[in-house]
Amino acid sequence: MSLIKCQQLSRRYGSHLALDNINLDLTTGQPIALVGPNGAGKTTLFSLLLGYIHPSAGSIEVFGLPPGHPQLRSKIGALPQDAKLDPDFTLEQQLSLFAQLRGMSAKAAKQEALRVLTLVDLADSLKQKPTTLSHGMSKRVAIAQALIGEPELILLDEPTAGIDPANARLIRDLISKLSDRTTFVVSSHNLDELERLCDQVVFLERGQVKQQVSLSATTETQYFTLQLQAVDDQTVLSVLRQLPDVLQVNVASQHAFVIEYQPSATALDVALLQLCHQQGWRYRLLLNGRSLEDTLFAQ
Secondary structure, eight states, rough: OEEEEEEEEEEEEEEEEEEEEEEEEEEESSSSEEETTTSSSHHHHHHHHHHHOSSEEEEEEETTTTTTTTGGGGEEEEOOTOOOOTSSHHHHHHHHHHHTTOOOOOOHHHHHHHHHHHHHTTGTTTTTTGGGOOOHHHHHHHHHHHTTTTTTTEEESTTTTOOHHHHHHHHHHHHHHHHHEEEEEEESOOOOHHHHHSEEEEETOOOOOOEEEEEHHHSSSSSSEEEESSSHHHHHHHHHHHHEEEEEEEETTTEEEOOOOOOOOOHHHHHHHHHHHHOOOOOEEEEEEEOHHHHOOOO
């Protein structure tokens, strides 16, 4: 099912071109990663999808409709970056209000507030005010408001930025759990996290789509990533390059090697493990494929 379609989409702020002639066609399903450096246009794209701003040129559709269309009101949820709630009202009061704005009755809205807080493991905080919460708890509440009404599309802008590992894991687990009925688009600088969550990856740079890849399509064949402990990288490179069917070996980081090999090769993973044993190398990881970082940035 068509989710997001952009055709020659551009957005200009005065003389600054934030998005430059973007073409995208994304479908519903597994979470989608939106990656790029600061200023790449990620937040601008989210704002366009939500109808907060309008294109300077080109077109954009969500579920076949223009952003801001009344029929999209119940279909889309969003977590803006650094979203904050009003400090003077309880979580129940604020989330109930948001639910009523989505068309729920007052009674149903209270039930919905409890439901979404339960999803983020904060049901006990229903009567608390935002000022009593830790940063990680506040982030989870902000995500809870995006879940109100069970939208079909949820946009998350830096959902785990600046929070502790336990809260970050809870958020990742929640996204994975809900992905069978909701499509998440996640903007983040944490490539390791996105690699765990997402299949489709859109890489923006200077307002343009530089790459669009599927991790399941690009990491199942042709690459192995081998991470070792306390070795001389140049010696390892020399030995790995002599293996049959190996096309190229690069150092991804200290003691980590990306091995490109012939698609017709068989049992290369076994050969790599045997080589580690023969050479006395202690390995930490043998990955079938390569990391998202290497997929996007390896030359």
